[in-house]
Amino acid sequence: MKIELTPELEEMRAQVRRFTERELEPLAGEIDATGEIPQKAWDLMRDAGYLGMRLPEEYGGASASLSAMCLVLEELSRSHRVFTGLIDATSGLTPSAFVRHGSLEQRERYVRKLATGEMRAAFALTEPGAGSDSAAISTSATRADGGWIINGRKHFISSGHLADVVMVMTVTDAQKRARGGITALLVERNTPGFSVTRVDTTIGSAAWKLAELTFENCFVPDSAVMGKVGEGFKIAMESLTDGRMAVACCCIGAADRLLEMATAHAQQRVTFGKPLAERQAIQWMLADTAVDIATARALAYETLRQIEAGKNIGSAASMCKLYSSEMIGRVTDRAIQIFGGQGLIRGFPIERFYRDVRHYRIGEGTSEVHRMLIARDLLQTRC
Ligand SMILES: Cc1cc2nc3c(=O)[nH]c(=O)nc-3n(C[C@H](O)[C@H](O)[C@H](O)COP(=O)(O)OP(=O)(O)OC[C@H]3O[C@@H](n4cnc5c(N)ncnc54)[C@H](O)[C@@H]3O)c2cc1C
CATH class of the missing domain: 2.40.110.10 (Butyryl-CoA Dehydrogenase, subunit A, domain 2)
Structure with a gap:
């Protein structure tokens, strides 16, 4: 099931995907080998206009919406999680607070340089x-x-x-x-x-x-x-709402790539004379993953739509973050199962996804904290 954003955003998706596959993906191996993000990744992201994308155009940003940033994060996450960190450092929690609450002096001092990646x-x-x-x-x-x-x-x-x-x-x-x-x-x-x-x-x-x-x-x-x-706590909590949507979309992007890889592997790998894809046990894993992704995407895109429309979304950002971060855990686990031993081999992307996505259930509020927030909202609105 294809769950779409607006036509403009879908066009942007195609551009980011091309950019990620051609320019960034070749750097993934170097990042894993060195444990460092090469300057080239920052330069490529800056030249493509993704660094500081949420910052105002007057300061050199792209005045991008939260939905646009989430879409870029979703696509980058199909390759390597660390690329999303570059957006975090230039358009994430602190940069977006500059836009909402920064004084003129602070904007002049930091925002232009964040937009170019000169500052992080x-x-x-x-x-x-x-x-x-x-x-x-x-x-x-x-x-x-x-x-x-x-x-x-x-x-x-x-x-x-x-x-x-x-x-x-x-x-x-x-x-x-x-x-x-x-x-x-x-x-x-x-x-x-x-x-x-x-x-x-x-x-x-x-x-x-x-x-x-x-x-x-x-x-x-x-x-x-x-x-x-x-006002600090209010500022922090406001920023974290955006952060939760960002995490949800990172999880969706990673899951999408894993489904693609697992499907291709199931079609090509033959055991007992037949491709894995013809076995019901494997088909069910692929089907459950597709349902997981479609559900997470529908929830996240609808929440983003409501945020852009200025609606009060209650605990919906928590729901998106909770569901997506738990979903990606199930999806990576199934992907490893479908790949068998190959899925566990260091240097092959599946095991890296498996390790990388575990933190999504902890950073930006743990699953337990989000369940608390959702329940609090539920109990308040039903009383
Ligand atoms: C990759 C990563 C990046 C991060 N980046 C940042 C960052 O940039 N800036 C920043 O400020 N922080 C950052 N954090 C910190 C993150 O926000 C915290 O790790 C997170 O909020 C959990 O806090 P804690 O680790 O102290 O766990 P604890 O609060 O000690 O919780 C431990 C466990 O107990 C559970 N628990 C706690 N209280 C309850 C309760 N009342 N009921 C039931 N269960 C409960 C938790 O859900 C968790 O499972 C990052 C963390 C990670 C993993």
């Missing part, structure tokens, strides 16, 4: 003592002459080690916390008192790194406040 941004909420319970953060910012002094530690921050600017969530009023006591502060690389104290890799591609960021009496001026003092 990260989003720092999670701490060793506060993950799912994000309102429990303890990184503090205390008032000082003309600014704020930050102390604390963040971890698991995507691209934190290469970011030129990080939007850091800090507690500015410990009594109010999520209700007006958390403030988003912009901290630039090389600010005294700010350091990257560890870089972690996960079971996924080594090129996707998570940084630990430490703040020791780190001073930032008043102009570093994103939005207003006390």
Whole structure:
């Protein structure tokens, strides 16, 4: 079943797919071998207009809609997850907060450079003592002459080690916390008192790194406040809605590619004198995967349509993220089963997808947190 976006977006899909297959896919092997993202990938993405695509045209972006960005992420995810990180660092949670809440000075300072990929941004909420319970953060910012002094530690921050600017969530009023006591502060690389104290890799591609960021009496001026003092939690949650839709579409793109590969393999691989594709056990796996993808796509595209129409979507972004991230787990598992031993061999894309997609059930809110949010919404609207 083909679930389409608008004709313009479908045309864009064809362009991104061509670009990904011809230009980016050849870099996937190098990324896996070195654990690094080559500069060439940034250059190609910049020249194609995908870096900073959500940023306003007046600042060198493409003023792209959330749907357009999600479509690009879906197509990039058919190749290698790390390509989506380049969009994250230039059009993701922090860059989109600049557009919604940034002062003129902040926009002038950062947005143009983010649009060209000259600058990269990260989003720092999670701490060793506060993950799912994000309102429990303890990184503090205390008032000082003309600014704020930050102390604390963040971890698991995507691209934190290469970011030129990080939007850091800090507690500015410990009594109010999520209700007006958390403030988003912009901290630039090389600010005294700010350091990257560890870089972690996960079971996924080594090129996707998570940084630990430490703040020791780190001073930032008043102009570093994103939005207003006390609005940080609201800004973070708003950004995360976009992030959830982005994750859902990344999962859909990866699943689509796996279905394509598994189908081709089932048609070509012969066992006991017949192609696998003629065996009912295999057909059912392919059928279940097709249903999974169609369901995830229908839910995500309809939610995107409602977001673009300015509707209140309630917990629909959580539903999209939850369903898609669990769906891709089932799909990768079936793909490995269909490929047999070959599916487990290092260097063959299937095992990389299997490792890479596991984080989708944890980052941007775990499955359990999204079930909590969906249930809360359900119970509130049915009471
Ligand atoms: C690849 C990746 C990239 C990330 N990038 C960023 C980033 O850029 N910026 C950032 O700020 N953070 C980032 N994170 C952090 C991510 O947001 C957290 O890992 C996530 O919110 C979960 O927090 P935690 O790891 O501390 O797990 P915990 O909160 O300790 O949870 C552990 C387990 O307990 C479950 N659990 C927790 N509370 C409940 C409850 N009340 N009921 C039932 N179950 C519960 C959780 O669902 C989970 O299964 C990233 C994480 C990953 C994996």
